Amino acid sequence: METHGLTKAFGRQKAVDDVDLTVPRGTVFGFLGPNGSGKTTTIRMLLGLASASSGDIRLLDGDMPKDARAVLPRVGALVEGPAIYPFLSGRANLQRFDAADRHTSPATRDKRVDAALERVGLSHAARKRAHAYSLGMKQRLGIANALLAPRDLLILDEPTNGLDPQGTREVRNLIRSLSDDGTTVFVSSHLLAEVEQMCTRIAIMSAGRLVAQGTLDELRAEGTAHVRVTTPDHSDAHRVLTGLGLTPERHGRDDVLTAELSVPGLLPESVNAALVHADVRVRGFEASGASLEDRFVALTGEGFDVAG
Ligand SMILES: Nc1ncnc2c1ncn2[C@@H]1O[C@H](COP(=O)(O)OP(=O)(O)OP(=O)(O)O)[C@@H](O)[C@H]1O
Numbered sequence: 253m254e255t256h257g258l259t260k261a262f263g264r265q266k267a268v269d270d271v272d273l274t275v276p277r278g279t280v281f282g283f284l285g286p287n288g289s290g291k292t293t294t295i296r297m298l299l300g301l302a303s304a305s306s307g308d309i310r311l312l313d314g315d316m317p318k319d320a321r322a323v324l325p326r327v328g329a330l331v332e333g334p335a336i337y338p339f340l341s342g343r344a345n346l347q348r349f350d351a352a353d354r355h356t357s358p359a360t361r362d363k364r365v366d367a368a369l370e371r372v373g374l375s376h377a378a379r380k381r382a383h384a385y386s387l388g389m390k391q392r393l394g395i396a397n398a399l400l401a402p403r404d405l406l407i408l409d410e411p412t413n414g415l416d417p418q419g420t421r422e423v424r425n426l427i428r429s430l431s432d433d434g435t436t437v438f439v440s441s442h443l444l445a446e447v448e449q450m451c452t453r454i455a456i457m458s459a460g461r462l463v464a465q466g467t468l469d470e471l472r473a474e475g476t477a478h479v480r481v482t483t484p485d486h487s488d489a490h491r492v493l494t495g496l497g498l499t500p501e502r503h504g505r506d507d508v509l510t511a512e513l514s515v516p517g518l519l520p521e522s523v524n525a526a527l528v529h530a531d532v533r534v535r536g537f538e539a540s541g542a543s544l545e546d547r548f549v550a551l552t553g554e555g556f557d558v559a560g
Pocket residue numbers: 262267285286287288289290291292293294442
């Protein structure tokens with residue numbers, strides 16, 4: 253799957269702005285970004301649920317939306333939670349979903365439904381009414397719906413959103429096992445930890461723009477270490493850090509300074525020693541490595557929910 257210059261404007265706001273995604277076949281691809289960064293809008297365009305203002309979408313071996321009829325039957329999707337009928341059983345829900353798809357044959361419906369239930373580990377609860385399902389089970393039922401036909405690509409929008417740790421684990425394991433079967437999985441999330449555990453490649457959205465894309469290792473390698481100093485002596489600390497060749501920035505609070513360790517060979521402990529030597533009252537000192545988390549915070553700004 254690929255997009256080029258994909259853009260969606262709502263009035264003057266560009267919810268998705270010139271996005272070039274490259275999702276290689278067979279990967280579990282994480283589409284990461286804070287709430288409101290444009291993930292759902294992008295996914296809706298990929299699936300032909302919304303039109304693009306400009307740009308191209310290549311989905312499997314077709315162009316969207318032109319080839320929607322040919323390619324969409326090979327794409328399973330879960331967007332914004334499944335619309336489940338609460339008073340029907342899990343199986344009856346899937347039978348309805350299957351019946352609503354005009355590409356399916358009624359003769360093989362039961363077989364397809366049972367296979368999908370089995371695939372997501374819901375066979376034992378097939379007869380239970382869906383309102384008695386846990387959130388994780390509901391979400392797996394939604395994924396079962398996406399799996400009613402053989403799929404080459406699965407597009408899942410925040411499949412673990414709102415789930416408890418157990419439900420999250422269930423869905424995460426399911427996604428991994430789907431990819432073991434050779435299906436390409438494109439999964440969005442606002443949680444870095446989530447994506448790190450499931451995905452091999454990721455793309456990061458921030459305010460409608462794609463700000464990074466690559467394998468986890470590639471993105472880790474692009475990060476730089478930082479120091480973070482908490483001190484009431486803000487201007488003295490600023491002077492010392494600048495003297496060391498760093499570019500300190502005030503970070504949210506008045507008493508916190510952060511700086512990228514951009515000087516080769518300069519170690520965090522030397523920075524701390526220099527501050528203490530200059531009588532700066534250091535209340536907190538933190539050195540962070542080139543972790544993905546740092547990189548994401550740097551790329552997407554503050555307020556990005558990295559831990560959950
Ligand atoms: N139909 C619409 N009309 C106007 N603005 C919209 C519409 N849909 C989305 N937006 C705006 O586009 C931006 C991106 O929204 P989008 O839902 O794609 O983000 P997201 O990354 O999926 O976030 P979330 O995780 O909250 O769904 C937001 O600012 C949103 O308010």
